[in-house]
Amino acid sequence: MGWLSVAYGLVSVFSLVVHSVSGIGANWGTQATHPLPPETVVDLLRDNGIDKVKLFDADYGNLKALGKTRIEVMVGIPNEMLASLAGSVKSAEKWVAKNVSEHMTTNNVNIRYVAVGNEPFLETYNGSFLRTTFPALQNIQSALIKAGLGNQVKVTVPLNADVYASSTSLPSGGDFRTDIHDYMIPIVKFLMDNNAPFTVNIYPFISLYIDSNFPVEYAFFDGNASPLNDGGTYYYNMFDANYDTLVWALEKNGFGNLPIIVGEIGWPTDGDQNANLDYAQRFNQGFMTHISGGKGTPKRAGPVDAYLFSLIDEDAKSIQPGSFERHWGVFYFDGSPKYQFNLGTTNSGSLIPARNVKHLEQKWCVMKPSAGLDDPQVAPSVQYACEKADCTSLGYQTSCGGLDARGNISYAFNSYYQTHNQLDTACQFPNVSKIVKTDPSTGTCIFRIGIQQYYGSADRKKGGLQSPLILVGHLILFLLTVL
Numbered sequence: 016m017g018w019l020s021v022a023y024g025l026v027s028v029f030s031l032v033v034h035s036v037s038g039i040g041a042n043w044g045t046q047a048t049h050p051l052p053p054e055t056v057v058d059l060l061r062d063n064g065i066d067k068v069k070l071f072d073a074d075y076g077n078l079k080a081l082g083k084t085r086i087e088v089m090v091g092i093p094n095e096m097l098a099s100l101a102g103s104v105k106s107a108e109k110w111v112a113k114n115v116s117e118h119m120t121t122n123n124v125n126i127r128y129v130a131v132g133n134e135p136f137l138e139t140y141n142g143s144f145l146r147t148t149f150p151a152l153q154n155i156q157s158a159l160i161k162a163g164l165g166n167q168v169k170v171t172v173p174l175n176a177d178v179y180a181s182s183t184s185l186p187s188g189g190d191f192r193t194d195i196h197d198y199m200i201p202i203v204k205f206l207m208d209n210n211a212p213f214t215v216n217i218y219p220f221i222s223l224y225i226d227s228n229f230p231v232e233y234a235f236f237d238g239n240a241s242p243l244n245d246g247g248t249y250y251y252n253m254f255d256a257n258y259d260t261l262v263w264a265l266e267k268n269g270f271g272n273l274p275i276i277v278g279e280i281g282w283p284t285d286g287d288q289n290a291n292l293d294y295a296q297r298f299n300q301g302f303m304t305h306i307s308g309g310k311g312t313p314k315r316a317g318p319v320d321a322y323l324f325s326l327i328d329e330d331a332k333s334i335q336p337g338s339f340e341r342h343w344g345v346f347y348f349d350g351s352p353k354y355q356f357n358l359g360t361t362n363s364g365s366l367i368p369a370r371n372v373k374h375l376e377q378k379w380c381v382m383k384p385s386a387g388l389d390d391p392q393v394a395p396s397v398q399y400a401c402e403k404a405d406c407t408s409l410g411y412q413t414s415c416g417g418l419d420a421r422g423n424i425s426y427a428f429n430s431y432y433q434t435h436n437q438l439d440t441a442c443q444f445p446n447v448s449k450i451v452k453t454d455p456s457t458g459t460c461i462f463r464i465g466i467q468q469y470y471g472s473a474d475r476k477k478g479g480l481q482s483p484l485i486l487v488g489h490l491i492l493f494l495l496t497v498l
Contacts, residue, residue, distance in 0.1 A: 039358055040067035040087075040322030042279055045074065046329040048404075048434050051350055052469045053080035055369050056327070059350055060086060062367040064360025069173075069278060069322045071133060073114035076471050082122035089128035089171075089278075089322075090114060092155070094135050094144055101150035104157060111158040115168060126168055130278070131155055134175040134216060136195050145195065148172060149202050156209060169211040172202060173278040176217045176257055179264040185245040186314065189260035190267055203270050215261055216279035216324070219253040219298070223289050224337060231289075236301030248313045254280070254302065259314035277321035281345075284353055286338030288412035296354040299323070299345065303358065330405040330434075338407035349374065349466050373467040380432035380442035381425035383449045388420055396444035397424055400431035408460070415460035425455055426462060433465035 043056060051059075057080045060068060069089040070077060081088055092100065092110070100107045111129075118124040131152045135144035156170050178199060181188035191199040206213055219234035232240035236252050243250040250256040258275070265273050282298040283290040309318040328344035346352055350369020357364045386393070400406070406427050408415045415426055428448050435441035442450050456462045 039063075039065045039360060040069060040320070041065050042069045042071075042322050042325040043077070044071055044325050044327070044329045044332070045077070046331045047327070047348060048331050049348065049466050050469055050471065051327065051348075051369060051372065051466075053077045053471075055350065055372065057081055057084060057086070059326075059346070059367075059369045060084075062361075062370070064358060065326075067322065068326075069130065071130075073110075074471075078114070078118045078124050078126075079122050082118065082124045085125055087125050087127045089130050090126055091130040091173075092132060092151070094132050094140075097132050097135065097144055097147040097151045100131075100154055101147040104154050107151070107154035107158040108161060111155065111162055111164075115159070115164065116162045119164070119168075128212075129155055129159070129168060129170050130173050130214065131170055133173050135172065136178050136198070137175050138177050145198050149198065149205070152202065152205060156205075165209075170209065171206065171212050171214045171276065173214040173216060176215055176261070178215075179261055181260055181263075185243065186248075186250065186256050186259040187245050187263055189263035191264050200268060203265065203268065203273065207270050207273050212274040212276045212320075213261070213265065214276045214278040215258075217254060217257050217277060218280065219257075220282050220289065220339075222253065224287060224339070235297055236305045237297075250313065252305070254305070255312045258312050258319075262312070262314045275315075275320070277319060279324035280321055281324035281343050283339035283342040284344075285342040285414045286334075286340070286407045286410070290339040290342060291414070292354050295345075296356060299356055303356075307359065334407060338410060338413070341405060341407050347463075349463075375433065375437045375465045375467065377454070377464060378437065378450055378452050379425075379455055379462050379464075380428045380448055381451055381455050382421050382428060383447055386447040388424075390447055392445040392447050393424060396447055397427045400427040400444070404430040404434040406430055417458060418460055422455075422457070422460070426460070429455070429462050433463060436468055437465060 041060065053076045056077075061084060066085070067087040067089075068081065069091070071091040072093055073090050078088070078090065096110075100110060115126055115129065119126055132144060132148050135148045152170055152172060156165070159165050159168050159170065177192070178195060179189055179191050182190065190196070203213065205211075223229045223231060223234055230240055233253050236254070238251050240251060243256055250259070258277070261275065262271070265271055280302065282295040284292050284295045306319045306321070311317045311319060323345065325343040325345075327346045327350065328342055328348045330341050330348060332340045334340050344353070345356055345366065346369070349372050352366035352368055356366050358366070361367055382393075404427070407413070409418070409423055409426055410416060415422070418426060424447075428442065428444060432441045432450075439450075442448050454462065
C-alpha cells in the first residue's frame with residue numbers, strides 16, 4: 016500500500032467484496048519473518064469463503080498451492096521489474112511463460128489478472144516509474160496474446176488514489192493529476208481497448224493518519240458524518256466520495272464505462288493511535304454492509320469489486336510510512352482472527368482461524384528482575400532487538416502503550432526471541448534478560464509466541480526485517496523513558 020493525499024471530500028477506501036455481490040477478495044502479502052505455509056493460507060482462504068486473491072509477486076510455491084482451487088488470482092509484477100519488461104518483449108514473454116502459462120496449464124491455477132507494478136505513479140516515488148509502466152503493460156499484454164491467453168487473463172495497473180484529485184474538493188471536480196495526466200490517458204485507453212479494468216487502492220485511514228483535523232466519522236459507514244453536497248448528490252462517507260471522484264475523472268476523459276477494481280482497502284489494528292481493533296472492526300464490517308446490497312456508489316450503480324487489505328499481518332514490511340504498516344491483516348501472523356468479522360460466507364458468521372499452525376513452546380524472554388534500568392547494556396540491547404525484530408506495538412496509544420519501561424524492554428526482548436525461533440542464544444542480552452514460562456502479557460498487550468519456521472520455495476525472500484534505523488532510534492528513546 017502507499018500514501019494517499021486527497022482532500023477531505025475525496026479520501027480513501029477499503030478492499031473486499033461480499034459473496035452475494037461479486038466475491039470476496041483479499042491481498043496476500045508475504046513480507047514476514049515466519050510466513051505461514053502456502054497450503055495453510057490457501058486453506059484459510061477457502062475456509063472463509065474468500066474466492067479471489069491478489070498477490071504482489073509470482074512466488075512459485077504460493078501459485079502452485081492455489082492450483083485446482085478455483086480461487087481467482089491476480090498475480091503481481093513488482094515495480095523493480097518494470098524497466099526490464101518495458102525494454103524487452105522477449106523478457107515479457109519469458110515472464111508470462113514462467114509465471115502465468117506454466118501455472119495455468121500445469122497446476123490449473125485460475126489466473127485472471129496480471130498486475131503490472133504496484134502503485135508505480137505514487138507521488139513519493141518522484142516519477143521513478145513513469146516512463147516504464149506503460150511499455151511494460153503493453154509488452155505483458157502482447158505476451159499474453161502470443162501465449163493464447165489474451166481473452167482469459169487481463170492486465171491492469173494497481174494505482175494509488177493519489178493519481179486523481181478534484182479541483183473543487185467535490186467528486187464532480189475529479190480529474191487525473193496534472194503532472195501525470197499525459198501518462199495516465201494512454202494507460203486508461205489501453206485498458207479500455209483491451210477490456211481490462213482500472214485498479215485503485217483507497218485508504219481512509221491514511222487520510223486520518225496524515226491530517227489530525229480530518230473528520231473521523233467520515234472515514235466510516237455509520238452515517239454519522241456531515242454529508243458532502245455535490246450538486247444535490249450527498250456523500251456520507253469517504254469511500255463513496257473517493258470512488259466517484261475516479262468515476263468522474265474517467266468520464267471526463269472519455270472512459271466513463273471502464274470497469275473499476277478496488278485493489279486494496281482496509282484498516283490497521285496497531286502502530287498508531289487510530290490503528291486499533293475497534294476502528295478496524297468498525298470500518299471493515301461497515302464496508303461489508305455498505306457494499307452487500309450491490310447498489311454501488313451515487314455516481315456508479317452496481318456491485319463493487321474489491322480486495323481486502325490485507326489477509327495476514329506482515330512483520331517484515333517497511334515501517335517508513337508508519338508503524339501501522341505491519342498490522343493491516345484481519346488475521347494475526349499465525350492465522351488467528353483479530354476480531355469479530357462477518358464476511359457473509361461462513362455458517363458461524365465469524366472468521367475461521369488457520370488450521371494446523373504449529374506454535375513454539377510456551378516460553379518468553381523478558382528483562383531480568385535483578386537488572387536495573389540504568390544498566391549500560393539495556394539501551395543497546397533494546398536497540399538491537401528492535402532493529403532485528405518487530406517493536407511496532409510499542410509507542411504512544413498502541414496496544415502496548417500502557418507498559419512501563421521494564422515492560423517495554425521485556426516486549427522488545429521477547430519479540431527478538433520469538434522472531435529467532437526461541438533459540439537460547441536469542442535471550443542472552445548481557446546480564447539483563449532471562450527466559451520465563453509465565454505469560455507476561457497484560458491488558459491489550461500480548462507477548463506473542465512464535466510459530467515454526469517455514470522456509471518455502473527457492474524464490475522466497477527470507478528473514479530481514481525492514482526497520483529504518485532512525486525510526487527505531489526514536490522508539491528506543493520512548494521505551495526507556497516511560498516509567
